[in-house]
Amino acid sequence: MRLPSASVIGLITTTSAFNLPSPKHLFSNPTDVSSNDFKIPTVHESAVQARRILQLESIGTLSTVFPTTPHATERRPSDVGGAPIGLMDYFGNCEPDTGNPTILAITIATSFKNVDAGSNITLSLRWHPQDSQWRSPASLPRFSLVGRLEDLTADDLKQNPLVPACYLKYHPDAVAWLPGNRIHESKWVRLVVEEVYWIGGFGDRAYIGWIPKEEWQSVTKEEIESIRLPGEKKGWAGWREWVGLGEAQEAFEL
Structure with a gap:
C-alpha cells in the first residue's frame, strides 16, 4: 500500500486545522442561486x-501593452511588440469622491511610455488582510480597473491642493520623485475608471463579474466607511464612530 507523501499529509492537516469550506464554484457564480448555501x-x-480596498491599499499592478514600433531611446527585443506587461506601481485614493486613483507617473517608466505610445491601461489590486489569520488567497477579493490616464492640470491641483500630501501619506518615499525633482521627470495623473472587473472570492459565496461604471461611481463615503473587509483590524470606524454610531460592520468572511 502506498502511503501519502509528507506534502499531501501536510496539506490535509492544514486544511483540517482551518476547517475550510469546500468551494463549489471558483471563477464563476452558480446558475441556480436558490440552491446555494x-x-x-x-x-x-x-x-x-x-x-474600500481602493481606500486601504496603495500598491497594485499596472498592465499595458508594448507598441509594435521601436522606441526612440530604449533598446527593446524585437518580438515584444503587442505583448502585455504588468509592473508594480504606487497609487493613492486622493480623489475619493470620484473613485479614480491618483498616480505619480514617472515618464521614463515602461508603463507610462507604453501609454504615451497608445496603449490602454489597467490597475489590478487585491486585498491583503491585516491580521495574522491564514486565509486562502483565492478566497480574497481582487479586481482590475480598466481605464485611461488623464493629467492633473494646474487647475485640478489648485482645486484639490491636498493631492500631494494625500499621496505622500500613502507613500512617504515618493517625496524624492515629486514633480520638479532632480532625478526623473514626473507628473500627477489620474486613472479614469471606465470598466471594473471584480472577483470577490469563491464563486459560490462572492460576486464574480463586471461592475458597471455607474455603480462604481455611485458608492458613497458613508457606504465605504460602513463595512470592514475580512481580516481588517478593528479600530477607527471613520465618521460613524466620530458621531457616536458605533463600530462599522465587518464584511462577511469569504
Missing part, C-alpha cells in the same frame, strides 16, 4: 467592497 453579495455591495 451562501448569500452572494449584490453588484453594488461588491462595488462598496472594491472602493
